[in-house]
Amino acid sequence: MASRAAASAASTCILADSDANSDWLARSRAAVWHPCTQMKVHETLPLVPIERGEGAWLVDFEGRRYLDAVSSWWVNLFGHANPRINAAVREQLERLPHVLLAGFTHRPVIELSERLAAHAPPGLGHAFYGSDGASATEIALKMSFHFWRNRGYPDKRGFVSLAGSYHGETLGALSVTDVALFRDVYAPLLRANTLAPCPDARFGIGVDDAAAALDAHLARHHATTAALIVEPLVQGASGMTMYDPRYLALARAITARYGVHLIADEIMTGFGRTGTMFAWEQAGAPAPDFLCLSKGITGGYLPLSCVLTSDTVYAEFYADEVARGFLHSHSYTGNPLACAAALAVLDIFADDKVIERNRDRARRWRACLAPVEGHWRVQNFRQRGMILAWEVDTVRPDFARRAFAAALEEGLLLRPIGRTLYVMPPYIVTDDEMMMLGERVAGILDRLQ
Numbered sequence: 001m002a003s004r005a006a007a008s009a010a011s012t013c014i015l016a017d018s019d020a021n022s023d024w025l026a027r028s029r030a031a032v033w034h035p036c037t038q039m040k041v042h043e044t045l046p047l048v049p050i051e052r053g054e055g056a057w058l059v060d061f062e063g064r065r066y067l068d069a070v071s072s073w074w075v076n077l078f079g080h081a082n083p084r085i086n087a088a089v090r091e092q093l094e095r096l097p098h099v100l101l102a103g104f105t106h107r108p109v110i111e112l113s114e115r116l117a118a119h120a121p122p123g124l125g126h127a128f129y130g131s132d133g134a135s136a137t138e139i140a141l142k143m144s145f146h147f148w149r150n151r152g153y154p155d156k157r158g159f160v161s162l163a164g165s166y167h168g169e170t171l172g173a174l175s176v177t178d179v180a181l182f183r184d185v186y187a188p189l190l191r192a193n194t195l196a197p198c199p200d201a202r203f204g205i206g207v208d209d210a211a212a213a214l215d216a217h218l219a220r221h222h223a224t225t226a227a228l229i230v231e232p233l234v235q236g237a238s239g240m241t242m243y244d245p246r247y248l249a250l251a252r253a254i255t256a257r258y259g260v261h262l263i264a265d266e267i268m269t270g271f272g273r274t275g276t277m278f279a280w281e282q283a284g285a286p287a288p289d290f291l292c293l294s295k296g297i298t299g300g301y302l303p304l305s306c307v308l309t310s311d312t313v314y315a316e317f318y319a320d321e322v323a324r325g326f327l328h329s330h331s332y333t334g335n336p337l338a339c340a341a342a343l344a345v346l347d348i349f350a351d352d353k354v355i356e357r358n359r360d361r362a363r364r365w366r367a368c369l370a371p372v373e374g375h376w377r378v379q380n381f382r383q384r385g386m387i388l389a390w391e392v393d394t395v396r397p398d399f400a401r402r403a404f405a406a407a408l409e410e411g412l413l414l415r416p417i418g419r420t421l422y423v424m425p426p427y428i429v430t431d432d433e434m435m436m437l438g439e440r441v442a443g444i445l446d447r448l449q
Contacts, residue, residue, distance in 0.1 A: 020062040024049035045405055053080020056429040058413060066413045069423045069437055073415075074236070074268050076300030078348055079428045085299050088344035092337050101129070101334040108339035115346050116308060119277050121287035124308035128326070129334040133267035133294040134168025136305035137229070139328055140290040141172050143313065144227040144261045150316045150324050153223075160217065160228045160260075162198035166237035167229060167265050176229050179237050194221070196228070198235060199243040202380055207243070211250035218258040227261035227289070232279035233384055236268045239420040240389035242382050248283035256286070264288040267305070271296035271345070272358055273424065275385030289313060299345040304338035358427060362386055368434035369423070371442035378445070389422035396449055406448050410440040 028047055033039065051061045056079055058066045068076065078085065092108060099106055113127035128143070130136050141159060148156035161167065161176040168174070169182055175190040177183050183190070196217060199210040218225060232248055235241040248264075255262045269279040270293050276282055278291070287310070294305035317326050332338075348354060362385055366373070369388060373381045381390040392399065400416035407414040414421060423437065 021049045021060055024061060041401070045401065048408065055079040055081075056426045056433060064411070066408065066411055067425070067429075067433060067437060068413050069407075069425045070413060070415045071296075071424055071426050072300055072413075073295075074273075074424060075295045075298075076426045077271060077296045077345065078299050079426050080300070082299060082348075084348060085301055085341050085344040088340045088347075089301060089337055092340035096336045098332070098335055098337070100331070102329060106334075106336050106339075108336045108343060109334040112306075112339045112342050112346075115343070116293070116306060119346070120291055120308050121278065121280050123287045123310050124291050125311065126309050126314045128307045128309070128328075130294075130305040130307070131303045131330060131332060132168075132305050133265075133292070134170040134173045135330070136267060136292040136294050136307050137167040137173040137176070137263075137265060138170055139305075139307045140229070140263045140265075140292050140309075141176070141227070142328055143290065143307065143309065143326060144263065146326060147261070147313055147316050148226055150319075155224050156226045156260075158221065158225045159193045160196050160214070160225060161193060162230055162235070163195045164198050164200070164235050164238035164241055165195075165229070165231060166235065167231075168267075182237075194225075198241060199247045200241050201243075202241075207247045207250065210247060211254065214251060215254050218254060218260055222258035222260055225258075225260050227263050228255050229263040229265055231265050232269055233274050233282065234269050234279070234387055237417065239391075239417045240382070240387060240422045242384045242387075242389070245279075245282040245284070248280065249285040252283065252285040252288065261289040263290040263292065265292045267292055267294040270294075272349070272355055272427070273386050275355075275359065275362060277349070277355055297345065298338055298341040299348075301341040302335070302338035303332075304335065304342060354427060358386060361427065364431055365423075365434050368431060369438040369441075371438045372445070375442050375445050386427065387422065387424045389420060392419045392421055392445065394419050394449065399448075402448060403444065406444045407441075410444060412437065412440055414441075 025046055028049065029042060049061055050058045052059050056068055058068050058080065096106060101109065116127055117125045128139055130139055145157050159176050161178065163178055165176065165178045167176050171189055174183050174186055175193050178195055194217060196214045197205050197210040199205050199207045228251060230251065233242060233245060252262055264280050266278050266280065271277065280288060289310060291308040297306065298304050317324055365388065366383055372378055377393040379391040379393055399419050403416045403421065404414060
């Protein structure tokens with residue numbers, strides 16, 4: 001088994017480092033510092049130079065194809081080079097590619113704000129824009145603190161997040177993130193915040209126990225707590241932890257009782273990933289105070305994030321004094337091209353009845369992955385909407401890297417998290433492609449220690 005896996009990884013290196021790709025590989029290694037990457041790894045596992053995208057596939061400079069089973073870091077909803085999004089961006093490019101949003105406004109940002117508010121849980125009618133998921137987290141944290149300061153409670157500056165949470169890698173976002181790989185080295189730079197239990201059946205933590213722990217903490221510390229931040233229903237970077245929506249309803253009631261904001265980080269779960277447009281819909285609870293959006297908002301085209309909030313929050317900043325206003329900006333806030341892409345994404349959702357069709361797709365995807373679900377090495381196979389995940393029975397600490405290499409050899413882009421494998425491809429992937437994915441992943445599990 002081990003020798004076959006090693007041979008597979010070596011073969012991947014040969015394919016990736018072939019003549020048509022080699023120049024781009026050399027130039028990238030010399031000039032580009034890649035994210036979330038130990039660059040020394042690429043001495044033995046070369047980068048994959050991608051020349052173009054076609055639907056659910058990525059294609060390198062030799063024409064080798066890779067099924068994008070993780071939507072290129074969870075952002076791509078409707079395929080690479082989608083003609084409808086292409087057309088929307090192209091049209092906006094000819095009209096207005098950029099204008100500052102301080103003191104100016106434009107059609108795409110107005111229309112996008114109105115349409116996001118219409119899709120969001122009721123009451124979230126004010127949109128503030130950033131560039132990426134981490135910046136959305138930063139905006140929500142700062143906005144919550146500043147709200148309480150404006151209201152006369154400056155001591156409310158602590159935050160609570162759930163064990164295993166991930167909210168981004170800037171300093172504020174890392175302060176509410178509980179993934180050691182990202183957090184530990186930067187710990188001296190971070191504010192100390194509180195972790196509450198996440199309901200997780202794998203570890204015997206039930207919804208009621210987790211909610212009771214949150215209640216007990218806020219009973220003691222609500223006077224110094226600004227907000228609770230959660231990833232609704234699915235915690236991504238900790239290994240696709242999935243929990244019951246009832247926890248969200250309980251958390252909303254608890255935070256409301258103690259006068260603490262609730263921030264719903266739907267950077268990954270938004271735009272249909274969990275089976276509804278936003279995961280919060282499944283809670284059956286009043287809206288959170290802040291809804292953070294990014295990733296799928298532009299269908300994987302352009303950087304954009306958004307924080308939606310309520311009239312109550314907005315009103316606390318509306319004053320004569322400049323210092324009471326929300327003091328946050330960046331040069332590309334509400335960029336027209338990104339907003340045009342996002343509007344095209346919402347058009348596709350509406351015109352193609354994506355949420356309704358995804359319910360049927362989700363059932364078919366699980367059936368297509370039957371060879372994986374029934375595999376003897378697979379543990380805790382689970383699904384939430386368009387996200388499927390499982391653990392692999394292995395003791396190899398390098399399993400994730402070896403599984404990534406083996407998947408490339410099979411023409412698949414997977415990005416394992418420890419011993420957790422997951423798939424969340426673009427919604428346009430076909431049943432035949434999903435069946436191929438299931439068969440090839442099962443084959444990898446057969447031969448990879």
